[in-house]
């Protein structure tokens with residue numbers, strides 16, 4: 330596919346940045362940040378899980394372009410592209426398991442097509458990898474040297490293994506094709522623009538608490554996760570892109586909570602009277618997840634700043650407003 334985006338006059342600090350998956354949760358937060366910083370943004374998205382409302386405020390901005398496109402198909406862009414952020418892939422297990430073969434294709438073919446674009450444009454490219462490359466880890470603090478414990482033939486494999494092979498592709502293009510590649514291993518991130526309906530734990534708990542429904546806990550609720558607020562992650566991604574580091578870097582918040590602790594906190598903050606409902610643990614659900622971020626600290630000088638209380642309180646307010654707007658407009662939630 331060739332688009333008809335016209336090349337623009339580019340000043341020294343003004344970059345043209347392509348965000349694949351720019352209508353999704355993290356992608357739309359990145360787009361906003363780049364526009365606010367004065368860059369030109371090309372958002373490429375197939376709207377599988379992305380939401381037009383996430384990018385609606387950008388459509389009237391001069392330096393924002395939207396291309397509806399599936400990255401499983403080759404893509405070409407006329408004019409310069411300086412940086413590419415590959416954020417395109419459904420991240421919620423419910424959503425990526427709906428079309429597992431498409432998920433694997435997005436991870437592999439999508440990465441390949443964007444790497445080829447980066448090679449032709451001489452652009453830097455960053456891959457949004459994930460803590461899922463560690464699978465169900467046997468160690469409690471995962472650093473980048475840990476090779477993971479992943480099931481190749483389970484419901485999460487299309488995503489976990491897809492992300493692993495994407496890292497390999499990035500590494501090979503960096504080593505053998507002269508492409509400036511970066512790999513961020515992102516741990517659970519939350520914040521505004523996260524689809525209320527996509528089944529991830531923070532959005533689930535907040536929406537259920539706001540609606541006065543019992544919070545769904547899978548298994549005993551003693552499994553742990555660590556949660557990074559989206560503005561911290563965006564900063565980490567930008568710093569990683571600007572660095573010289575070609576090997577994977579963990580980005581996440583190392584403060585660890587059990588699902589029960591998270592549920593309790595959210596119920597308290599929403600001032601909800603709801604309880605919890607226990608459901609069977611899905612297959613291959615990781616029991617623990619906590620990043621070692623020493624490399625990010627040393628190489629990038631990056632560490633998260635936003636604590637869980639502060640981040641949750643902003644996120645709860647965003648969901649409150651979003652649900653109220655949906656109700657008023659009678660728009661089905663998630664559109």
Ligand SMILES: NC(=O)c1ccc[n+]([C@@H]2O[C@H](COP(=O)([O-])OP(=O)(O)OC[C@H]3O[C@@H](n4cnc5c(N)ncnc54)[C@H](O)[C@@H]3O)[C@@H](O)[C@H]2O)c1
Nearest residue numbers: 350352353354355375376377378379399400417418420518
């Ligand atoms: N949010 C997290 O906690 C988290 C954790 C680890 C890794 N990540 C990674 O970060 C990236 C963004 O995650 P997110 O939470 O914003 O997810 P999201 O589902 O909100 O956004 C993904 C975006 O990619 C688009 N997309 C999916 N497949 C596509 C395709 N084939 N072609 C074009 N567009 C496509 C979707 O429509 C959506 O806009 C993903 O690659 C995910 O694996 C996220």
